[in-house]
Amino acid sequence: MDRDATDIYREFGDERLPPGQHRTDSFPVLSKGSTPRVTREEWTLSVSGAVEDPVTLDWDAFTSLGVETQRQDFHCVTGWSRFDCDFTGLPFTTLADHVGVGSDAVHVLFHAADDYTTDLPLDACLRPETLFAFEFDGEPLPRDHGGPVRVVTPHRYAYKGAKWVTGVEFCTEPRRGFWEQRGYSVTADPWAEERYSDS
Ligand SMILES: Nc1nc2c(c(=O)[nH]1)N[C@H]1C(S)=C(S)[C@@H](COP(=O)(O)O)O[C@H]1N2
Numbered sequence: 001m002d003r004d005a006t007d008i009y010r011e012f013g014d015e016r017l018p019p020g021q022h023r024t025d026s027f028p029v030l031s032k033g034s035t036p037r038v039t040r041e042e043w044t045l046s047v048s049g050a051v052e053d054p055v056t057l058d059w060d061a062f063t064s065l066g067v068e069t070q071r072q073d074f075h076c077v078t079g080w081s082r083f084d085c086d087f088t089g090l091p092f093t094t095l096a097d098h099v100g101v102g103s104d105a106v107h108v109l110f111h112a113a114d115d116y117t118t119d120l121p122l123d124a125c126l127r128p129e130t131l132f133a134f135e136f137d138g139e140p141l142p143r144d145h146g147g148p149v150r151v152v153t154p155h156r157y158a159y160k161g162a163k164w165v166t167g168v169e170f171c172t173e174p175r176r177g178f179w180e181q182r183g184y185s186v187t188a189d190p191w192a193e194e195r196y197s198d199s
């Protein structure tokens with residue numbers, strides 16, 4: 001364990017369990033469609049948009065950038081929270097340093113193999129607990145939870161974490177992802193109960 005990130009809630013609220021959430025010890029699966037089948041060998045991550053060095057990383061290039069294991073909580077906008085998930089992966093900030101984020105980048109759009117997308121302001125991505133996770137509890141990330149690689153965002157509702165992630169696009173203006181186009185919050189802070197978009 002490199003970092004216990006279960007205390008990040010102190011920055012956002014008084015309680016570890018965000019308002020309106022209930023705890024579950026199971027790990028439900030929530031996907032908009034069927035589960036893509038992608039192996040580690042065929043998986044790639046393309047980093048595009050407002051960056052100095054756009055790249056497409058294969059498994060070896062990706063994992064050689066740096067790996068960290070963190071204990072994190074997971075908050076689903078539908079109301080359940082799962083505490084103490086051990087995720088191993090590449091920190092978003094390490095990838096950002098590797099490609100050199102453009103000074104005009106303000107937003108990030110994540111792309112996934114099931115055509116899911118989700119967006120976040122850049123500053124919400126540039127936090128040490130945003131990971132491209134490929135192991136859960138020390139085992140390869142299960143396919144239905146997004147294996148081979150998914151994003152995890154313990155400081156945001158879990159729809160911000162693209163399962164089967166295939167692309168990271170740095171944007172010079174806000175872009176909307178799959179649920180964000182359908183009325184869900186762009187910022188999605190669980191302690192502020194930012195479930196739906198006001199606009
Ligand atoms: N590619 C992709 N990522 C996704 C989704 C999806 O349908 N496709 N669903 C999101 C939603 S709404 C949630 S709550 C979490 C659920 O992750 P889990 O299935 O591992 O619990 O994944 C998010 N990431």
Ligand SMILES: [Mo]
Pocket residue numbers: 030076077078158159
């Ligand atoms: Mo969700």
